[in-house]
Amino acid sequence: MQTIYHKANTRGHANHGWLNSFHTFSFANYQNFDRMNFGVLRVLNDDTVSKGMGFGKHPHRDMEIISIPLSGNLEHQDSMGTKEVIREGEIQAMSAGTGIQHSEYNENKDEEVKFLQIWVFPREGNVTPRYDQKSIREAEKRNDFQQILSPNPDDEGVWIHQDAWFNLAKFDAGVSKEYNLNKEGNGVYVFVLKGNAKIGTQELNPRDGFGIWDAKQFTLEATTDAEILLMEVPMDLPCYLK
Template identity: 45%
Template sequence: MKKIIHRAADRGIQDHGWLKAAHSFSFAQYHDPSKVHFGLLRVLNDDIIAPGMGFGTHGHDNMEIVTIPLKGVLAHKDSLGSEGNISYGEIQVMSAGSGIRHSEFNGSSTEEAGLLQIWVFPKERNIQPRYDQMRYDLEKANNSFLTLVSPKEGENVMWINQDAFFSLGTFDSGKTAYYNIQHPGNGAYVFVIDGQAELEGELLKTRDAMGIYDTGTLEFNFSENSRVLIIEVPMQ
């Protein structure tokens, strides 16, 4: 087993006024040569967007982009004709493929919006761009890891153009949970959204992360009520 620890305080912190961002990996003005990617995971941004503000229309290509709202409402619009709002309990996937343009704004004029935006390198390049969003059952993520994104289309799961899996769980203090790597050779990037968990001898607190690979099963012991995201990706 090999592991990499990324503490919350060591992320790249950017305050643009309307946007407060914490970058787990090198992004925009933040660059750390030791934090460019974890396997095929390229970006994990933890963003707070001021009321009524957001990212104007801009383009992406050949990247799998997953957005997970943590609070508030996010208003989406793209060049495929998709338009609508997403909020906590939903997840958004864009396969940028050969090219897509989109905007993401805080849909509220009074409340902040919080979100995680994650980029994963694609398995196939220049595919037809696609957009999708889904509401998931929060109860099914209670004291268990619920897979929300996978390489295969299915009921209650979003498809991604990569052998990657995104799983989310909400755990009570005192609980133990296990996660099994779903694709041989993949690594897992574990991000503690809030709470506190012991994982492989390491204590992870709110917004701490650990990348783990060359292993098959992860054991978590929770000492606080916690929310945890696992991003499982190929390591090459």
Template identity: 55%
Template sequence: MKNVIHRANSRGSTNFGWLNSKHTFSFGQYFDPERMNFGMLRVLNDDIVKGGAGFPPHPHSNMEIVSIPLSGALTHNDSTGMEKVINSGEVQIMSAGSGITHSEYNASKTDDVNFLQIWVIPKEDNIKPKYDQKFFRRAERKNTIQPVVSPGKDGGLWINQDAWFSLADLEAQKSIHYTINKEDNGVYVFVIDGEIIIEGETLSKRDAIGIQDITEIEVIARDNSKVLLIEVPMN
């Protein structure tokens, strides 16, 4: 099947003043029937929230929600009584399961926070809601793949799906090989920063490519680059 390429400038957008968000897939006021999902990957939002602002309490159910702060920090509160601050360098996951209400606010009153908000359709519905977060050392993903979310025990945060999230920081001219963890899964590669070559395509900052029907991919950095790889079931 043909690879799917999503250029940064093709994303939908929402700007409420306090929130400036770019949507890779249909979300909120942005709707494109050709951009609903990549397999079980349903949402990938690139959010910038002004100091002192944020998302007030709102409910979710039966969705795996991953947040990755790129700069700044988030303050999290939810209906289970969880109160946490998530800093850049950390990854947060929330299994909404049978139902959870949460809020996410900028932890700073003055500086912006930029984070990726990612939703994955769960493997099992109506599980008990679950929350976790973890700090991941950047040095441990220099020119290599660092698992940050997975269904197994490889150091990543647990997710209710046969899905794997990995980060890699590549120096210019370096490359990595990523091997699919589960047969028939696809992998969605999102360029956080820099420029890479993958499957013969050149991708720049905030570009992405969805690849399936493969067992391994090579990512080559043209410049110093930061990459997020999201492996998900395709159906």
């Protein structure tokens, strides 16, 4: 087993007034060549958007883009004609593929919206752009792993063009559970949303990240009540990027 630990206060940070953003991996003006990605996981941004503000229309291509609101409502519009509001307890996935433009705004005029924006390289380029959004609150599990993303349209949660599986873990203090990887050659990036946890001897605090690869399974333990996001992704970049 190989591991890497990213303490929360080592992340990149940009405060634009309307946007307060923390970057786990290199992004925009945060350039850290030791933290470009974790396998095909390219971006993990922890964003807070001010009341009524947001990202104007901008382009993407050849990227799977996942948004997970942590509080508040995020309004999405794109060049496919999609106009949706993503709320806490939901997840959105968008395949940029051959090219797409989209915008994201805080729908609320009286409160901030906090959300994770995650980018994953797809297994192949030039796929047809698509949009997917689902509630994850209805299938919420306590003290177990709840799958919220996979490569399979018929599975729980949203799906993307990559052999990736995301799970939420909402554990009570003292609960521990073994995570078994879905595919050989994948790794898991563990990101603590709330509370404290432990993997092996590594203590994890809120917004810490911990990557694990060359392993078939590991045990996650909550040392306090905790909410944790596990992102299992291939560690090898797709051929079109090499």
